[in-house]
Amino acid sequence: MNEHILIVDDDPGMTEMLAEVLRHRGFRTSRAAGGEDGMRAARELRPDVIVTDVRMGAVSGIDLLRTVKGELPETIVILMTAFGTLESAIEAVREGAYDYVSKPFKAQELLLVVERALESRRIAAENRQLKTVLREQSGITEIIGRSPKMIDVFKTIARAADSTAAVLIQGETGVGKELVARAVHTHGSRKTRPFLAINCAALSESLLESELFGHEKGAFTGAVAKKAGLFKEANGGTVFLDEIGDMPPALQAKVLRALQSGEIRPVGANESFVVDVRIVAATNRSLREAVKDGQFREDLYYRLNTLVIAVPPLRDRLDDIPLLVDQFIKAANIRTGKHVTGISKEAIAALRGYDWPGNVRELEHVIDRAVAFAREEVIVPDALPAEIFEPRQSTLESLDEMERRHILYVLRKTQGNRNRAAEILGIDRKTLYRKLLKFGIEGDEGGDAGDAGTGRTNP
Template identity: 45%
Template structure:
């Protein structure tokens, strides 16, 4: 048993306190004995225990008052109450105040030892969860996002400016560019960071189930609704709801989402009860919503409600200087899994990666690095492993183009991205391959969010082929 596991015993009956102290010391715990609540409170300021065991009836401050004070000032301390036989009401009151458990006098040594062991296990688990939460927040903080390029520096600055504001945020950028990472960084940098961050991909859930997923439903409201269910808005109350691929939301659901944003109220599917919600919305899309508004595919009023603070995530080809940092991070990440001995990448291999156009952005780069680490036989990723991985990635992209039976619109988007990659983003050549004018190519790229909405159209063409 580790001596770092500290226990405080508080009892004005010195003999009883000594018995408990000796018993637990023999079990390997570091035990401090206090003869009053006042003494315990004074000493705990500089020596906080993992577990505190207190008697109920004491001369100065009784055990219940001590428990209340400990729970208020030291919420991570697990508390146990010792109470006389027959004082069940006191025991229940102690647990209402936050005590882990109670034990009645006289007690068997084995009973106390088992109870303390469980309390220590709870303390350990509580601390591990706390550390894990801190690490999770750290992993999605602004400082943890990899990038030193000017394009990313402006994003970092914007995150810091908007994090504390309650306004809705619209994040735009190509698929795989890291929009959710940015959304989490905004959440974890603001006042809502201790509250839930609930992500949902609007394309991943069937249309007929999405309303129920967002707003919840009541039992019997539709076939399969065997129980009441909370919606994600209610789950995210006082926190942040991240709506990924908001551009794929149907017009009827757009209207309902607008109503929720305006009224801050939800009504579960099939229910009559109105529920108040306080949710910050961060939406993301790879599409150009302005074009979709013009085409009648996205509500203009909803667009302005979401686009209070616009954040554009640059494509990887716009921040090539960040690739070495990203590669280093991915190598460390996959090496920590213990499945690869790779520790570095050669200069030649890195040059190959920096010359690639990365239509799949950071996600594609991560996949290539992982595959190259699997193929590498030494501690360094060589050029051949990168080339093999890049070819495999390209082949996989073509296969995926048809694998999931995409819509015609989605297929067109993917095909344009693939052609642009093959011609190294040269629009004249891409337009020829696609059989359209440069003006049409620009319009298509804006529609699918492949370029900024502010990109200038070519003015040297008066006609279009489609």
């Protein structure tokens, strides 16, 4: 839904012009002529943002601000100041206005302030939501896997959970680093304390700093109230620093200090205090490379590098695919109200032949889509996206591999019809069946029983 912006000014030309510009940008707008009208409109409409003039008849923009802050704490207030009201505007920011623009201003300038305000409110809301979700999640989120590589990962998680040292989780995108981080927390002695996550790549340096370490009231524009910060809020628990490879160097120094002595200093504060927080970090870049390139502090790297959990890419643990697929089908059924019961052998074989650059997350999306569009009870190759059948990019493949892939591709195109597939491939049905057996696409039980192996339900 588009955000709703209320414009308050006793100059109708002004409100009309601003409404025009904001509407053009996709916002919903309402206008009020003066403070009293603005007060009424604010209560009635509960807008996301109020842009108000300061000096207006009996009820000023400051009066409006105070009422709004008391009654509609979520609403952002931005002031427009004319010459002579700047002082009161600064005072107003102290009282909780998000920011002010001085008249005369360009429409573009106001747009920027509005968008920035909405963005920071969105981030704050997301963080709040993330935190509650994480707090409520006391149970362990299951990590699925039975391949030897994942069993190793489970063992390392158990070891890490017992220790108090910082943990570094490495792995390509989508391998499940966040799941692993949570498991380290929930299997350890801090499990009843908070696990708070933050993505170091998603926030600007200054925002990240105050999210992590907190800030004093008035430390910068928009620092309306004192903020505790993640380290303080997670006291006794775990802070998960996701994408730590993208953390700006100045903050790396602060994190190192937190690691070494537990000392935290909020933005704008004169003194530090000590917290008891366990740090779990994750990265999909090589930190060693980042150190070499001068982008990552060597001392922090060594500090993090004592306990490393390397989560292998999905293509190195293809045996986990059937388990993961089962789980994802179940979850997708619940979400979509479908009743998909499983997946055909051909489809599993195709999934095993793909190299999964997006790893488990990509597999999850593929299955989600296959379930959403499924016309069958069972997922067949036809329901899988085309790229699954394209040659692997990372390896030069053998003739066998190529043959296998081509057979799967033709089966997909013929929607699992083996007679037609054999015809297209220029071999007889028995030969096709032998090849399916050889490539492990067909099990012994399948026999020559028509097209049942594709899992299609024939009426």
